[in-house]
Amino acid sequence: MKRTQTLFALILMGTGIAAAASVRLAAGQAPEKSAAAVASSSSAKLPRDIFPETGNRLPAIKRDELDDAGKKLFDARGTLDGFGPAPIRLYSDALAEHMGAVNDYLRYKAGLDPRLIQLMILATARENDCLYVWTAHEPQALKAGVPPDVIDVVRYGKPLDGLAEKDAVIIQLARGAVGKHHVDSDVAAHAMRLFGKQGMVNYVSLMGDYAATTVLLNTFDQHIRPADTARLPMP
Numbered sequence: 001m002k003r004t005q006t007l008f009a010l011i012l013m014g015t016g017i018a019a020a021a022s023v024r025l026a027a028g029q030a031p032e033k034s035a036a037a038v039a040s041s042s043s044a045k046l047p048r049d050i051f052p053e054t055g056n057r058l059p060a061i062k063r064d065e066l067d068d069a070g071k072k073l074f075d076a077r078g079t080l081d082g083f084g085p086a087p088i089r090l091y092s093d094a095l096a097e098h099m100g101a102v103n104d105y106l107r108y109k110a111g112l113d114p115r116l117i118q119l120m121i122l123a124t125a126r127e128n129d130c131l132y133v134w135t136a137h138e139p140q141a142l143k144a145g146v147p148p149d150v151i152d153v154v155r156y157g158k159p160l161d162g163l164a165e166k167d168a169v170i171i172q173l174a175r176g177a178v179g180k181h182h183v184d185s186d187v188a189a190h191a192m193r194l195f196g197k198q199g200m201v202n203y204v205s206l207m208g209d210y211a212a213t214t215v216l217l218n219t220f221d222q223h224i225r226p227a228d229t230a231r232l233p234m235p
Contacts, residue, residue: 085216118137120207173191
């Protein structure tokens, strides 16, 4: 008798749970998941050699594993997560410091046009098929004034007909130097006329800086954050 009562109680409990779930679904609510289930679901989408806390092949570096210089760089990042090139470079803190200084100079102190900076970064990311850099910089490019139709020219590898002169040359430089490993003479001469010798060196150095970043990220198979949307078609 007791066994029958217990079985009946369990059936009622199961019916109640199923009914509650049905109510949530009818109301347009997703079924509840535990934190462990969500983390497990998120991790299941990643290759086996990828750490969920970084989205790449390296575990998140801990502050107490760093020397004093590394701790300073770690603290300068604030409370950001472990995704992206900066946390990877913390495994070589001297490299992180010097690469950071070069990037800071080229982006903020070399006198380059902020709009063309972002266009060059996107063009470099496209040529090296780096989803992470593209995802990080497309919003910045829009904010800097790069028109959506110009971004789509880069995104989809479209012809450059009708583009502003400087926009076209920036894309040509990236398609040549990064995509084909050679810049044609007429493209180089055109860029030199538009930007001058120092300006061209700085724009190309910016391209090289981000080419190095894309190689770093691609080598460690850096994934975008789970909350981000992939907006770059990949081969």
